Amino acid sequence: MESADGDDGAAYRKPAVDDRALCFAHIHDRYLDEELRGAAFEGRCAFCPEDARGPAQVVLVGRLADTVLFALSGYGCPADAPVEWPHGDSHKVPPDPAQAVAEACEPVLDTDVLKAVQDYIDRREWDGDPVAYMPRSSAVRDSWEGLCRTVAARDLDLPDSDPSPGSDRDRLESLMGRIAGIVRGENLVMRIEPGVKIWRGRMRSDKTLPGYRAADIGSVPPERAAENRMSRAGVPLFYGSAAAGTAVVEISARDGRPFAAVAAFETTRPLRLLDLVDIPEPPSLFDRRHAARRDSLVFLRDFARDLSRPVFYDGRKHRDYRPTQYLTDYFRQSAELDVDGIRFRSAHNGGVNYALFVDATQCLEPDAVDGQGTLRLIEGSERVEDLDRSHVTQAV
Template sequence: MGGAKNHAESLTARGFNDTSEAICTVHIADDHLLDLVAHDVASGLCAFCDTPREETVGLEVVVSNVVRAIERSYDRTEVPSDWVPSLDTSDVLWDEFGDVFEPETQLFILGCLNELITVDNWEPLGWERQDGSTYADWRTFRKLVTHRSRFIFVANKDRHTPEGAEEASRFVAEFQRIIMENSEEIIREIPRQTVIYRGRMVSSLDDAQSLANAAALGPAPDDRAAANRMSPAGISLFYGSATQEAAVAEIAAHDVEQRDFALVGAFETLRRFRVLDLTNLQVPSVFDESRYARRGDLGFLKGFVADITSPIKLDGREHREYAPTQVLTELIRWSRYPSVDGIALPSAQARNLAVDNTANYVMFFGPESIEGHGSLRDGSRPSFRLPAGSIEAYKVNRRVDAERAQWRSSTR
């Protein structure tokens, strides 16, 4: 009786039940978890594909590492509270371990882990300021700047401020902290002589000849600069792409006249640039102890980037929908630390192209930065040039994809 009681107490303390089943390493997609279980790998029968395998690991070994990983960010709680946020085990598994196992058996494996873990509820450590709260503050900031106050949103006790100003101010401070504390991972250098492609749409190849020059293909003058995702009307920035295909996809998607040809110039950088690179954010594995502290920040940035690069319909709403990213771009542009020359983002339009690099660049330079076209305001040297023979024309083929909707007419 005493032995059974002690064993039950041991199971409660460690947080999971006994099991003799095994999982083959084929189903584990996370390299850090594979490293952690490497010493326990042996031949056996995989419970998830019901096949003898040369490399399997006991499910107890896996679940023990899963519980240990959960306890880096959560405390066990017996009874959910009305005032302290808590998650049940299945929610934690989906939130934190959704990409740990290969997709075909992911649902089955997470279900088994949920049955093995004896803890029902988990309370986030430091729940008062969780990464989810940062995302909630971003949503408040976005709504406030889009619909309530474009220019005065920082909370100030000495003046009237709109509802949500406190959360918006908190988000701005948190966003700046995330950028600063993760700068070594998200700021990179663009070498001199890097090619960045810019273009414009034209109605015919006859029109192309008069526009095949740096002045026409470079950033617009301030008085003609239209509103864009990262800059309001009247502020000219250098927008470009890493490939011709991405450049064409971007300018064609924003062409309300639906013209048939794109003229693209290969601009060359004349010096090194530092950019905030949000194109390939590597969120640390839940099992990566050395980088785990960055997991929340980089995870937030990944969701944030997905938000700000989602396509926006050009029906007039873009002028307000662009406001939050325009404000943040100015915040980044004029920040002293980290000081950057631009931002690199994944293309909203080119993500399905069969090219290796679909990055877009927003460089903090106007038309005066192009060699031979415009005078520099501060007497500095130009930043870009358009070499002779570097302009090409493209025929744009627009395509509409359709899939059957789950709907059926009720009329007979």
């Protein structure tokens, strides 16, 4: 078959292994399509039904494999300088390029084409002619993974760690500066006005209305603040939900008692929130122009996913909470972003949750004077639900 040069200017050599051709009907990403058009030639597709294999613009399976691996390597140019973490990972087995392609291309290639690409890579490896592949050192995505590994391996307590140049905390400050940039660039800070309802509750053994006051159901004092996925022990946060049903699902997921008592607070002043509810879809892996933006959005989506994972209330410290605790502390303290909390999705029902940087003194009783505090308990909002929703007791 005829060979062609790609738009990177490098001559393409047909390998000794079998290399079939495919038409562009089997590629479902417009950026990957564009990358390959310069290497196309007229031929017959080996992957279309036999009765539909007329002359068409096709590209070699090998060219497709090399193009995908080049994209995974960052097109030879990382989007940003990586934040390096000392893991001692030098003993690890080098990455498997066929597996990397499978993970990256499952949504964008037909199944039989993807298998042909993997077989092509494996056969070259077996023939002693390995494909060129060096995973791109992603400045944001890999730094998130690296942070989690480092915290676990070295038992770090990052919020209280050494801030000196070159330290783990110093590396995190550099990373978070980049994240703040993508938060601003994607307009992920939203404003909510006074009067927004936020529900919060406790599980109970009976359906009697508890007669909650703000002091009972608001943020707890520091000495009673347990470790959570977003807050360290002794750091109070106000966790709540936009809907009573979401609050019930959240609190019942970790407590076997049959009844849930919930009540609503209302915001008493405008609040600025980091909004992780509708993070934009990351650009295509094959969109060269937006590689850095893709990494940052993947980072934020992974962070939001981790925020929604279950929390274990067993009185012990959980090392895997520390990365999300650190990021939450950063957002709390960031003068650049100036946010009052985080808005994120519930993993249980897809509803909206809030984690507000509000302590017990900012949770007011219903008769509190306007202009004080941040949240005010709404009189008459209290209700008790059983978990099968067959009975609801409401305040009158």
